[in-house]
Amino acid sequence: MTLPLIYPLGLAFILFALGVVGFLLRKNAIVIFMSLELMFNAANLVFITFANQFQNADGHIFVIFVMTTAAAEVAVGLALIVSIFRSRHSIDIDQMNSLKG
């Protein structure tokens, strides 16, 4: 039973594009983080597709590393969001302009 390679790659591409759109369009910092996770997920799907294609488990290992890095990034990012919300009472990224030169 086989699946044309274009199907999973196309799905990964659509998910990545939607992640880009969400990242650029939304103002809520938490939704921006979620769009980032969507893009990580699309990249992982490509890794798994090609690991299956070439029957090589290295892609699976790399997906595990991506997952751990994403978990670390989410922990630090959400801590930053909590910290910013404490001082500004908003997570709208348009409000976070005090570092502007």
Added chain:
Amino acid sequence: MTIGILVFIFLGIVAVAAAVGMILSRNTVYSALFLILNFLTVAVVYLLLGAPFISFAQISVYAGAIMILFLFVIMLLGTDKITTPDPVRWQRPLVIILAAAVVIEGAYVLITRYGAQATASLTAAEVADPATIGTLLYTKFSLPFEVTSIILLVAAIGAVVLARPKLKEGGNQ
């Protein structure tokens, strides 16, 4: 058209619909729940592509741990009902242009390489079983594995330091 392709198309439609719902939803909690649905469908796609270990890691790590953290922060901050104002006026055409650039690039690559007609096998291979992954992780990739543990430790410490409320000047704890 085999049953695998039909299942894949169904999963793809659900995943894309969940992603669109995540972007368009005004309530952040709904966004998080849509993203969980997306992660679950992608996990089933992993299962279809012969990656059972990654599939369940996806469910437990992404749909479980990471999204629970998101929901926890959303509810801790009480920002689920905050409606974000529309983007600045000049930004929306820019978003459309940039997103269209990504879409056109990706579609170009996919269409030009379509002639390759490569197929992915839908049979679960022994390449993906947990024993193989564990062996690789502790032999060929042992150094990156240890580096990952340090990254996680630093992230945990950083999260605690960043989220901790500021101590008062006089209070020494």
